[in-house]
Amino acid sequence: MPIKHKRILLKLSGEALMGDTAYGIDRGTLQAMVADIAEIHALGVEVAVVIGGGNIFRGMALGAAGMDRATGDYMGMLATVMNSLALQDALKNVGIPARAQSALKIEQVLEPYIRPKALRYLEEGKVVIFAAGTGNPFFTTDTAAALRGAEIGAEIVLKATKVDGIYTADPKKDPNATRYSSISFDEAISKNLAVMDATAFALCRDQKLPIRVFSIVKPGALKRIVLGEDEGTLVHI
Ligand SMILES: Nc1ncnc2c1ncn2[C@@H]1O[C@H](COP(=O)(O)OP(=O)(O)OP(=O)(O)O)[C@@H](O)[C@H]1O
Numbered sequence: 326m327p328i329k330h331k332r333i334l335l336k337l338s339g340e341a342l343m344g345d346t347a348y349g350i351d352r353g354t355l356q357a358m359v360a361d362i363a364e365i366h367a368l369g370v371e372v373a374v375v376i377g378g379g380n381i382f383r384g385m386a387l388g389a390a391g392m393d394r395a396t397g398d399y400m401g402m403l404a405t406v407m408n409s410l411a412l413q414d415a416l417k418n419v420g421i422p423a424r425a426q427s428a429l430k431i432e433q434v435l436e437p438y439i440r441p442k443a444l445r446y447l448e449e450g451k452v453v454i455f456a457a458g459t460g461n462p463f464f465t466t467d468t469a470a471a472l473r474g475a476e477i478g479a480e481i482v483l484k485a486t487k488v489d490g491i492y493t494a495d496p497k498k499d500p501n502a503t504r505y506s507s508i509s510f511d512e513a514i515s516k517n518l519a520v521m522d523a524t525a526f527a528l529c530r531d532q533k534l535p536i537r538v539f540s541i542v543k544p545g546a547l548k549r550i551v552l553g554e555d556e557g558t559l560v561h562i
Pocket residue numbers: 337338339340341376377378379380466485486487488490491492493494495496497518519520521
């Protein structure tokens with residue numbers, strides 16, 4: 326079967342990285358994510374990854390607890406750096422070349438984000454991990470995924486999360502919610518569907534970059550998507 330998407334931006338949920346634990350990185354979950362990436366890497370897909378930080382810190386939650394919001398956001402971005410380091414290490418452990426780049430300057434830890442270098446890594450078959458989100462507070466890693474996806478000319482943003490698509494309402498709160506198989510950007514924005522923030526939806530819409538939201542826990546889902554099969558929810562123009 327031919328691959329449908331040659332270059333993708335994969336957004337991995339930070340929150341999902343906890344697995345069944347209450348905080349941090351669950352080793353088994355991380356290895357399962359790596360196994361999914363390995364399957365599509367073996368098909369020749371060029372893979373760039375943005376990983377969230379919800380398993381460690383979210384600026385909004387820290388802000389609600391009384392911390393200065395921007396400070397909380399920088400802590401959230403640093404959380405994504407930790408997740409990116411763990412992912413880079415786990416990929417290398419299974420023989421997949423991976424390079425993480427940071428949107429915040431921490432040169433002793435990660436090389437900085439340099440777009441031409443990232444593009445070269447992708448052409449060389451290396452998995453590129455974009456750490457520290459956009460590098461700016463008041464954004465999210467979903468927006469970083471949209472931004473980097475557009476910058477590298479990805480054909481699609483694949484958001485791997487804890488639910489298996491976009492629903493009429495949060496399926497964790499509303500048992501009667503039903504899943505869309507596809508939805509337009511305008512509808513997703515106007516209905517305030519909180520699976521992704523409006524900034525990310527708007528950026529992808531303006532750049533004509535489709536998004537597919539799918540379950541990170543469903544075995545083989547990522548591979549089926551790159552082979553063109555129907556999974557989760559497609560967000561389109
Ligand atoms: N209409 C909706 N359809 C699907 N999921 C929804 C909807 N509204 C809210 N959600 C929630 O959005 C969550 C996914 O978004 P969220 O940004 O919180 O997580 P993530 O991107 O997977 O994690 P992280 O930010 O740590 O990377 C789902 O787990 C789901 O409970």
